[in-house]
Amino acid sequence: MQAVGVMDKxxxxxxxxxxxxxxxxxVLNxxxxxxxATVRLATKEQLEQAFVVAEEAQKLWAKSSVDERRNVLEKAIEYFKDNKDExxxxxxxxxxxxxxxxNVEHHLALEFLEESIKYADEVHKVREVTNSGDKLNHIYRLPLGVISSISPFNFPLNLSMRTIAPxxxxxxxxxxxxxxxxxxxxxxxxxxAFEYAGLPAGVLNVILTDIEEIGDEMLRNPIPKLISFTGSSAVGRHIGGIAGQNLKRVALELGGNSPFVVLSDADVDRAVNAAIFGKFIHQGQICMIINRIIVHQDKYDQFVKKFVERAKAIPYGDPKDPTNIIGPLINERQLEKAFSYVEEAKRDGATIALEGKRVGNIMTPYVFTNVDNASKLAQTELFAPIAPIIKAATDEEAIALASDTEYGLSSAIFTNDLQKGEELALHIDAGMTHINDQTVNDAPHIPFGGNKASGLGRFGNPxxxxxxxxTKWVSIQTKERQYPF
Structure with a gap:
């Protein structure tokens, strides 16, 4: 990859x-x-400079040919493939x-690059809309301008690439x-990757800094036309307020509290298999991770027993060992927050079906049963390997509980009746619902995004x-027009 000397810049x-x-x-492991790496942080003045050069570079890049843009994307793909292991x-x-x-994250980043090639020809297209015989209406799609992109810690490569590549x-x-x-x-x-690909200088600028240095400059700078952010709903509200004041567009993919619903006719073994993956991949640090498991009372005991057995057996430890699934939480603050949720759940009367522990910087799985959907445990985006399991008296109650949250990102329903499952999916207030699968799904050709406090806008082609x-309307008057005065 030959980038060691520049990774701190x-x-x-x-x-x-x-x-x-x-x-x-x-930057810590x-x-x-x-x-x-030890990074000397960029200043607000350097960020301001980056916006200025981005604005100038975009004027030329907007005039680039489809082939030029595709060639850059193809070379970036080559870089990611050639340097996959590193x-x-x-x-x-x-x-x-x-x-x-x-490996999943690397694959997703590649998919976003590959999909972007498909619509590199969407700009500068002209669509003709008929009106009267003496006026032509041409509808153009033009580049927006400079985009301000802010990405999170959990899937930083592909969640950055899904903005940068398009x-x-x-x-x-x-x-x-x-x-x-x-x-x-x-x-x-x-x-x-984009330096290797020959992207013209200034089209992509990457700033290594923190909020203490730059404040709200990524949001308030007058140059960017759109703010793309993936992160917490609290920060998303802050961004939305500033963007609204400055009439900027936003693409916000925010927090989640994704329900995993097991209906009365579900195959429990299949549901458990999906739930184990969808709850514990990356230690639960994913916006669309399963946050609440809602199980019909007829399947509840069987599901809990099998889920706990599987959760207890998940290997944990140094993530460099490919046999380990659960690794560390991102930092000490997140660890402390996760264990505070555990202690509060105990005080609130939830039953511990599986008691986890701290091993170094790792939290091993916790499973709580008899959880109230209105409790803090159930209503908090946990971002940790903590699984609350909620009992529903009926299938209808299970679906109602699924939507009973301020969030609406992803969701899942397990049932043997696929038609019924799809009908019920439309009753869950979330941007995405997966039938007989878990909640962590993404692809570059679907409308990825959430409802309510989970965001605004959609990623994915088109x-x-x-x-x-x-979009720009250009009308051409082909004959002299007669005006009333």
Missing amino acids: SYINGVWVTGESERSYN PYDRSTL IVQTLVRDTGGSVLKC AIALGNSVVHKPDIQVALAGGSIIAK WVVEEFTV
Whole structure:
């Protein structure tokens, strides 16, 4: 990959630059807290510079040919394929994710790049709308401009790429700030890939910094036309408020409290298999992870017994060992928060079906039963390997409980009646519902996004094309028009 020497630097206007702050940040391996890189943070002034160069670069990039844009994307794909093993290992060290999770993340990032090639020709297309014989109406789709991109710590590579790849394919430029905790996986690798691909200087700028340095400059700077953010609903509300004041577009993929519903006619073994994966992949640190398991009373005891047996057996430890599934939570604060949820659930009267423990920086699985859907445990986005299981008296109650949350990202229903399952899916207030599967699903050709407090806008082809472009009407009067005065 040949990027070791630049992994601690920001990438502005095609140049790897050292941050000008007096402060540095140690990027740590979440498993053993060893230092992966020491990053001198970029300043607000450097961020402002990045927006200026992005604006200038975008004017030329907007005029690039379809072939130019496709060639850049194809070369970036080549980089990711040729350097797969090193990228996956960087993801393991940077995010604390298992080898399985990091291979999935690498694959998803590639899929977003490959899908973006398909719609690189969507900009500058002309569609003619008929009106009267003496007027032509041409509808153009044009690049939006500069996009401000902010990505999270959990899946930093593909959640960055799902904004960056479409933006570049559609003739936009990007100023991107990854979560500094995963600066390598969420920023440096991506910048290196597009540098290798020959992307013109300034079209992609990657800023390694934190909020203490830049404040709300990613949001308030007048240059970007859209703010793309993946993260918590609280921050999303803050972004939405600022964007509204400044009439900026937003693409917000926010928090989740995804229900996994097991109906009275479900196959319990299949449901348990899906729930184990959908609850515990990446230690539960995924926005669309299963957060609540809602089981019909007829299947409840059987499900709980089998789920606990499986959860107890999940291997944990150093994520570099490919046999381990559960690794560390991202930092000490997240660990402390997760254990505080456990203690509060105990005080609230939930029953512990499986008692986890702390092993180094790892939390092993916890399973709670007799959980009230209105409890803090059930209503909180846990981001940890904690599984609350809720009993429903009827299938109808199970579906009602599924929607009884402020969030509405992903959801799942297990049933042997597929027609019934699809009908009930429409009654769950969420952007996505999966029948006989778990809640963690993503693809570059579906409308990915949530309802309610889980976000605004949709990623995926063709929906992201609408988000990242502007529509322009050009009318051509072919004959002299007679006006009434």
